[in-house]
Amino acid sequence: MKKKLIAGNWKMNGGLASNEALLNGLLAGLQQAPACDVALAVPAPYFAQVSAKVAGSAIALAAQDVSAHASGAYTGETSSVMLQDFGVRYALVGHSERRQYHGESDGVVAEKARQALAAGITPVVCVGETLQEREAGQTEAVVKRQLAAVIHVNGHCISEIVVAYEPVWAIGTGRTATPEQAQQVHAVLRAQLAAASAHADRIRIVYGGSMNAANAAELLAQPDIDGGLVGGASLKAEDFLKIIAAAR
Numbered sequence: 681m682k683k684k685l686i687a688g689n690w691k692m693n694g695g696l697a698s699n700e701a702l703l704n705g706l707l708a709g710l711q712q713a714p715a716c717d718v719a720l721a722v723p724a725p726y727f728a729q730v731s732a733k734v735a736g737s738a739i740a741l742a743a744q745d746v747s748a749h750a751s752g753a754y755t756g757e758t759s760s761v762m763l764q765d766f767g768v769r770y771a772l773v774g775h776s777e778r779r780q781y782h783g784e785s786d787g788v789v790a791e792k793a794r795q796a797l798a799a800g801i802t803p804v805v806c807v808g809e810t811l812q813e814r815e816a817g818q819t820e821a822v823v824k825r826q827l828a829a830v831i832h833v834n835g836h837c838i839s840e841i842v843v844a845y846e847p848v849w850a851i852g853t854g855r856t857a858t859p860e861q862a863q864q865v866h867a868v869l870r871a872q873l874a875a876a877s878a879h880a881d882r883i884r885i886v887y888g889g890s891m892n893a894a895n896a897a898e899l900l901a902q903p904d905i906d907g908g909l910v911g912g913a914s915l916k917a918e919d920f921l922k923i924i925a926a927a928r
């Protein structure tokens with residue numbers, strides 16, 4: 681059976697001192713190996729700090745984004761090979777905040793996934809509908825379109841990705857999808873992966889959107905929910921540890 685994945689997304693939060701304290705709390709709570717895989721997507725300036733701190737622990741380093749290009753005149757961007765230098769294991773691609781505030785298209789997200797895979801980094805491909813799209817009955821069509829772009833560009837590598845279903849209306853809002861709503865979409869994504877890969881059952885599909893210490897167990901108990909992508913609750917060691925403990 682595949683291990684679940686609990687990935688924290690610190691977003692643009694943190695600082696040298698507060699990271700140190702948060703990581704100390706997490707490492708103290710993870711002295712016994714967790715039943716799931718654990719990752720932290722941290723701001724790029726802290727890769728060196730976090731990578732040194734989590735070395736030898738159960739925590740893997742993740743990036744919040746990666747460039748769609750290999751190298752060159754792309755000011756401000758970070759290539760997958762640069763991530764590799766810091767031992768980055770996963771990279772979020774297509775987070776809704778990147779799609780919304782940076783205009784990332786499905787095509788750009790697919791290229792980012794391709795760059796990550798080429799460097800041996802697992803892309804965590806984020807898909808999800810807005811509230812307006814859900815209310816218009818477009819949820820399935822939207823997530824399938826977003827995932828199809830990645831499958832189209834990355835064909836045979838598709839079994840190496842993680843998919844994160846993150847309904848935009850649930851991110852940072854305190855409004856969580858019910859376990860049934862989330863499972864329904866995860867089943868749609870699983871079927872889409874199965875049509876593209878013989879190894880779909882080993883691809884992890886994680887849920888993100890106001891997952892917290894109180895609702896994690898019920899979400900993680902759904903048959904097609906293979907973990908969580910956790911924003912706000914990953915900034916508090918105690919809460920994040922509870923979510924990790926719920927993932928078995």
Ligand code: PEP
Pocket residue numbers: 689691846850851852853854888889890891909910911912913
């Ligand atoms: C996220 O940023 O991916 C996320 C799910 O955030 P939150 O848990 O705060 O909703």
